[in-house]
Amino acid sequence: MLKFVVSIILCALAARDSFGDQDFRLPSNTAPISYDLQFYPIFNGANSTFTGVAKITFKAFTSDKIIVLNQKDLTVNTVLVTDITTQKNQTISQTINKPDYEQYEIYLNSAYIKGRNYLLTITYGGQIRNDLTGLYMSSYKEGNQTKWLAVTQFEGPYARRAFPCYDEPSFKSYFNITVVKPKNMIALSNMPIRKTEPGPTNTTEVVYFEQTSLMATYLAAIFVGEFLPSKNGSDLTVYTHKDYIDQTQYITEIAPKHLHALEQYTGIPYMLPKMDLLAIPDFYFGAMENWGMNTYRESYLLLNDDAKTKNKMRATLVVQHEFTHQWFGDLVTCSWWDYTWLNEGFAAYFQYFATKMVNPNWRLDELFVIDQHQKALAYDQTPRHPITTSVSTTDDISDVFDTITYNKAASVLRMLKYLVNENIFRASLQSYLNINKEMSVSPEDLFVAFDSTLADNSTEFGNDLTVYEFMTNWTTQSGYPVLNIVKNQTSFSIVQPVSPFFVNAADGVNKSGAWHVGLTFTTELSKNFNYFSPSAWTNKLSSTTVIPAPRNLTGWYIFNIQSTGFYRVNYDADNWDSLTRQLNNNPADIHVLNRAQLIDDSFALAKAGQLNYSVALSLSNYLKNETDAIPWYSAMNSLSYLLERMPRSQDGYGNFKTHISTLAGIIYKRFRGLVSQGNTEFHVLSFWDTFATWACSLDDVDCTADMLNYFNKWQTGEKIPADIKDAAFCVGVKNSNDSSVFDKMFDVFTTTKTISEKFSAQAALACSTNKTQLNQYLYHIFDGPNGPIKLSDFDSVVTAVSKTPIGLDVLYEFLSTNLNKILNEVLDGENIVTFIYSTLAEKVTSDGQIEKIKYLKDNTTIPASVKKSFDKSYKQVNQNLVWFNAFSPEISQWSFVNKDAPTTVSPAPTTPPTSPASTAHPAPSTPPATTIKPKRSSATSNTHSSLIILLLTVFTVLFIKYTT
Structure with missing residues (x-):
């Protein structure tokens, strides 16, 4: 086991070293093996405090005299460093708190020995926060009485606000958590309770939890309060306070099915012995995937019989999002926040497609295009960061939880699924998860899993590309292309401009980019909206691609079947006219997702000055006959x-x-x-x-x-x-x-x-x-x-x-x-x-x-x-x-x-x-064995009107913190 732990740490440190020596990053001279943490909250309303003990077993990877941890707003009382081999305490020369970097430095008189394990014991205290981060206070009314609770929110850099730690996702460790609580309250954490003992006073108890699996600090969690449990004969429990306990039935009944959906899809059983879902009165994010103890806004979890249908659908999607994280994020974790999309992109993807496994009639594959794909296109048509971004400060960590990391990443994953097919997509993800269990990863680990699966199946990706080359092209440059398509007598000419598609022309100055695009299209002659293998590819090195057009084609044509590709399409005037006539005469001849695409693309192109608004408005006039x-x-x-x-x-x-x-x-x-x-x-x-x-x-x-x-x-x-x-x-x-x-x-x-x-x-x-x-x-x-x-x-x-x-x-x-x-x-x-x-x-x-x-x-x-x-x-x-x-x-x-x-x-x-076009050409059914966490959104993250954001609360957004 120790050898395995060391291999995990070495992998994490290798990932750490690839980022350079930014001052706010921790050095690689030591790394944690396990934490023994004790939290003792002392409730006093909004002025509550806590004391803590952090015992960190760490390994020395160099001989050095300095240990650097993360901590913020904590008062450190004592520090002790013990050589585990000799049981001798090391002499500490000084400690330095560096608040600007949220770090705490411990200097020893003599160097620790490379390869040896040490125990770092820190006693400390602090305020239970009221800003909804770290260990924070929340409250609710029960009659005329205010009830208080303490709960944690550690993602992204907030674990350091509750205990000194190596607060970077690559430093995965085991956690043994202990909570001292009032007798009238319950305590919850990631794992089940191991034992309970009398506390330091007559009114307290000490609760010891089982040891966790290897996980990142941001996934550790505790709760102390007067919540009640709601179970449904499974290891899944929903918790809320007394007044709302009757609103847990819906989630209690459906949640086990959604956890099982991911077990089916991944082929990996859920890893922990229990799953708790907590409805928190004050919560910035939509929800949080703490392993084994998910936390939610009340509105995303509590639903009585009189709840709105869209709220039930939204709650279901959010629960599925957090459940997805138990595999994508908790079991396999991004090695640094540059790669947050490896967590959030998959969660945003599966919140629709895994939920569809449980609720096949909810039309979630189509709603994904509206709520994820089109929203991401709109957000990314002004300059943004790429999917794989560069996080340089602690503030950047919070900023990266946005529409790019959630919606665009999910949309690009959907594009990849259609390019390789569902069977290869699923097998590749199963391989990725199995190879990297309890590890921290970079995008290369994901892409290699796809290329290996393709090789094992003697399948080519296409255009002489590997998945690594294709996905790197899409994840490391910002924006996306618009393809301008003109039909000549016997061919289509597809032009990809040298700059990304921006709605503001000034944004395109000095911006350049080129994308590998697998081209799919259909015409008035064939009306085949279900063939997703590319007919051709754009050439990244050339702005123009010419492909044959069907003979005798005089009517309309549509590129990007069912909006599977993450790009926009513009046509010449004749084709826009033909498409408008078709929509007015019989819209059902065009697939419902391409009807939505024509509206979305035409108005975005008009906003960018690349199409007359009269064209977009005239096309949208067909809506008087649109029944979908x-x-x-x-x-x-x-x-x-x-x-x-x-x-x-x-x-x-x-x-x-x-x-x-x-x-x-x-x-x-x-x-x-x-x-x-x-x-x-x-x-x-x-x-x-x-x-x-x-x-x-x-x-x-x-x-x-x-x-x-x-x-x-x-x-x-x-x-x-x-x-x-x-x-x-x-x-x-x-x-x-x-x-x-x-x-x-x-x-x-x-x-x-x-x-x-x-x-x-x-x-x-x-x-x-x-x-x-x-x-x-x-x-x-x-x-x-x-x-x-x-x-x-x-x-x-x-x-x-x-x-x-x-x-x-x-x-x-x-x-x-x-x-x-x-x-x-x-x-x-x-x-x-x-x-x-x-x-x-x-x-x-x-x-x-x-x-x-x-x-x-x-x-x-x-x-x-x-x-x-x-x-x-x-x-x-x-x-x-x-x-x-x-x-x-x-x-x-x-x-x-x-x-x-x-x-x-x-x-x-x-x-x-439904779309008659869909009925005429049914999409391939999902194989029986085949089978979203919105963070707080940024104030400036949505280019759509805020009215429609409210109307589209069928789904979350992300949050986004921005935010996903």
């Missing part, structure tokens, strides 16, 4: 961006909004018809929710009347469907002049025990048209940890308030009046003010609004770091003005010409909407 929801999601994203930008146009905005409102009303009524006919399938109810919210936000008459009717019934105590509460609550608050309606909704927000209803009420409060009410709503951020708005939810509140012009005015007044108060009195105040400002900069349109936020930005009294962020966000204002001046006249003209055009509406389908 998938292309509508693409349309919502694209059209809502234009709707946010067009209020500056006094002449064109009215016609354009009317056009979009008419379209939204069409799809709303179709899904209303499906539901009224008794269709209760998951995706149908979820789509009904989304389209009702969209149509009512655009003041569609039928939607508004329906939702007012539902709201009035709810007001009288009648039960209404949970799936329209988002829309009904919003319409009810928006259309009421009675302050009692707002007050009642606020009471629902603060008192309901139904998590789903709570967030419907939270969003509805932002629909008020009363500035005083909106201002009062925002002011609850000052109520502190026990206030109605949790710190982790404030971004959602700001986004919801920003949806209306009145809301934007209120947000500006709130920020300008309270900027210093927020910075000085609110936890995470700087992130809050910068998020509000970035939201304003993205959405303001009038000269008056722009002048106000410019004045605020130029205020000389704001802190330098805040000023820097404001300046960066304000660039979006200038980019929006450039866009408006360039494109609004064309959009206004198109809207005027088409404002009186008759709208032909197809009747509501009587069955769940």
Whole structure:
């Protein structure tokens, strides 16, 4: 066993050495073998503290006199270094705390001996934090009593805030964890309890947990609180507090199936003896994959019978995301944060495709294209970091949890799956996991597994490429290409520009890139949307590729079948016209994912000035006959961006909004018809929710009347469907002049025990048209940890308030009046003010609004770091003005010409909407044996409108921390 441990450490150190000697990285002279940790939380409300003992067994890889660990904000009391062989203590000359590098240096009088093991014992203490990192406090109300709990969040560089450690993912170790807890509370950790003993006082107990498998520090976890368990005859347990324990049934029933899905797919049984899922009241991330003890936001785990369908779907996806990490991230771990995508990309991929194994009717392979693939394309069409990035500071670690690391990485993995086929993809991943169990890895380890599997199956990847060459091409350069395709008499000419596709031409200056692209296409003659083997490849060394075109082809053609490739496609005018005619005449002849692709690509190309907006808008007009929801999601994203930008146009905005409102009303009524006919399938109810919210936000008459009717019934105590509460609550608050309606909704927000209803009420409060009410709503951020708005939810509140012009005015007044108060009195105040400002900069349109936020930005009294962020966000204002001046006249003209055009509406389908093209050419079925964790998102990480982000809460995002 020791030999195996040493091999693990040597592998980790080799990975460490490849990064150079950045000051914030730990040296490679020592490495941990195991930790014995004791945590003793002392509860005193928001001022709770803890003491700790960290016993670290480490191996010396050189003869040196210095030991360097990570630690932040801890008070070290004693340090002892013992030679395990001789049991003699080493004399310590000095210790130095280096807060700028979050390091702690221990200097010895005589050098430790290379190859020998030592025991480092540190006693220390600290504050139980209130910023949702490290070991932190959270609270909830039980009646009138505030209940406190302590829980950990260690990813990325936050374990060092709870114990001195080698806080880098390559330093995998065994953990023996002990917790001293009050007798009235429970303690949980990664492993089951080994034994419990009396504590140091009459009111405490000491809980000893079993030793963990080899794992990184960021995966260690503890919880101390008064939670109750909910089991379902398995080793999986859901924990929450007493008031919510009846909302655990859904997850308790479905979670074992989703854990088993990964066992089936990987061929590797789940490694630990138990799995706990904890619903935490205050949680920045969407969820966290601590091995054996996953933690979640309450809204992602707690669901009663009256929960919205989209919340159930979202919770299922998030649970599957965290379960995927038990293999991709926990068992096999990225060796450094440059490679975070090896953890998050797979989790974002399998949260859809493993969930599909359990729920094959949820259409998750198609929804993946909308929520992951198209979102990543939109995010990456402004300059970003590559998938494999460069992390240089501790701040960079947090920043890397973004749409690139989650969505783009998942989309590129999907592209790889289609290029090698599902069987090779699965076999390669099984090989990767088995070879690298309990190890830390780099992307090369993954790519080699694919190339080895291809070789074992006597299969070529294509274009004389290895998977290593292909994937390195896609993971180490940022951006993606647009392929410009022109049909000649007998051939297609495919041109790949020398620079990535950017929506802002200035972004492309001095940027270059070339990608290996496997070309797939079909035509009006064949309509084969299920053949994924490339017909040809672009040549990375040449901008133009010429391939034969089918004889006698006079109609349309489509490249990038089912959007399997991560790139955009532009055509000549004749083909865009042909495609538009086909969509208007019979959209079902084109696969549903390619219909969504045509909408998404055309509007992105128009935004970049590479296609006339009139082409994209005319193409999207076919939606009046579109019965499938998938292309509508693409349309919502694209059209809502234009709707946010067009209020500056006094002449064109009215016609354009009317056009979009008419379209939204069409799809709303179709899904209303499906539901009224008794269709209760998951995706149908979820789509009904989304389209009702969209149509009512655009003041569609039928939607508004329906939702007012539902709201009035709810007001009288009648039960209404949970799936329209988002829309009904919003319409009810928006259309009421009675302050009692707002007050009642606020009471629902603060008192309901139904998590789903709570967030419907939270969003509805932002629909008020009363500035005083909106201002009062925002002011609850000052109520502190026990206030109605949790710190982790404030971004959602700001986004919801920003949806209306009145809301934007209120947000500006709130920020300008309270900027210093927020910075000085609110936890995470700087992130809050910068998020509000970035939201304003993205959405303001009038000269008056722009002048106000410019004045605020130029205020000389704001802190330098805040000023820097404001300046960066304000660039979006200038980019929006450039866009408006360039494109609004064309959009206004198109809207005027088409404002009186008759709208032909197809009747509501009587069955769940599917693509007839899919039926005609069924996709290959998944083999029976074959079988997402969103981190906090960045304030500037989404190029789509925030309205549609809310509408697309069927899925998470990532989080992203940005964030995945």
